Amino acid sequence: MKLLDGKAVSKEILKKVKTDIDHHIEKKHLGYNLSRPSIAIVMVGENAASESYVRGKIKACDKAEINHKVIRFEESISTFELISEIKKLNKSHFDGFIVQLPLPDHIDPNSIINEISAYKDIDGFHPLNFGKMALGQKSMRPATAYGILKLLQHYDIQTNSQHVVVIGRSNIVGKPISIMLGNDFEVGRSTVTSCDIHTPKALLKEESRKADIVIVAVGKPGFLTSDMIKEGAVVIDVGINRLDSGKLVGDCDFEDVSQKASYLTPVPGGVGPMTIAGLILNTYEAWKMKNLIED
Template identity: 45%
Template sequence: MILLDGKKTSEDIKTEITAQVSAMKSRGEKVPHLAAVIVGNDGASLTYVSSKVKACERVGFESTMVRLPSTTSETELLKKIHDLNADDDIDGFIVQLPLPDQIDTQKVLMAIDPSKDVDGFHPENFGKMALDMTTFIPATPFGILELLERYNVETKGKHTVVIGRSHIVGRPMSILMGRKGFPGNSTVTLTHSYTKNIAQITTQADIIITALGVPNYLKAEMVKDGAVVIDVGITRVADENSEKGYIITGDVDFENVSKKVSHITPVPGGVGPMTIAMLLKNTLLAREQRRK
């Protein structure tokens, strides 16, 4: 069994980006600038955005965190997005989700300039991705592709089963794994909460990508020998024996499933670290596109 080490791979990517940024500086070019907008005081969101800022510092990017109170109106947030769209110093930015109830998330995502949408959530970028055009791929699916590529996991002609159909992971992964190229060229089955007899489908899969957020959902008997398993799930599960009072658990019963598979991602340390690394890669792409 080969562990798909997202922590190590993400560090490799950051080292590569650092070298590219150093080369940009030596040529007298402007370095990439990523901004992050966060509305409210959600602890998990604040931690995640802070880690993105630290990652920017690590690779030599400029970064800006825009913090707005939870009482921010939709109009006020849209005004801030308009300002970021118009700011030539900002190459890309993200709006951290979830947003407070008074704000229409879809309206906010639609307001972001597609050329600065480094999260890859704007319909224009999603459409380009579906048409195999150069664009920003959502960071988590982008990270999964990078892991498959760097570990040289064969995908051509394989049967890929995706569990979960979110716009952030499941749906884009179903498109990307079926595209022409590598990773891709696989036959994809997209499953969800209304799919009957999922275990019958997953036991036929060469590659399983699960993004449900249900701890230990994928059991060993649902996986065939030698399969590749990508666990995108990340859930806090109460644990009295942990200092924090909880442990981070994925969708996969790792202890038992890992004994059957050829490749598997751990949780934590698998897909999670790749998400931030690929956000940096998208920001670098945005800077290069703006320079051209």
């Protein structure tokens, strides 16, 4: 079994983004001096996991030399007040911004995501970007799914004509990766089966045992076991779960699955850093779009 080293691949992507930005700045564009990209990260209330993810995003920005600012609001902020702040950010100098999820229970995340300018939506969650992604058009792409595609591409793992089973169908992970792998692109053209909590367990197992690639994003430690995959399957573990012991684990029974899989993502160090790489790639896209830079 070979580990898919998201940490190393992400590092490479950040380095390349930094060099590409340097290149555009050095040569100027339309006669103008460009400033480096800058993003804002909006945080509402306090959440230990979010603090840790945001630290990772800040580190990545530093590596790619992308300017960043964390903007914090009290947990008690109303939906209306938060939308007003989003509208200000839409008009601000920032090339892009994210609203770190989850939000407090009294705020519907969709009501916030829908207000983010699609041009600054570097998480790729806005309906316009999601719709473009689904249609196979150029867009900011949901960062985790984008990161998974980049990881598969890096390791030259074939997706064309492969059977992929995606377990979990959230709007931010399971649904977009199912759609993207079904799209008609080099990393895509897969036959995708999408399962969620309503999929009968026996059917889910029957499907996952036939899959060439299994992507699991359910948020349940030890969910995927070796009897649920075929010999040599590629397994992408998206889950991030903190055990009572403090240990971070994915959705796979790692020891067990690693006996049978051909490739497997570790947790931590697999999909997590690739999500951040996806965010940085989207930031670079947003910056190029704003400055009318074509590839």
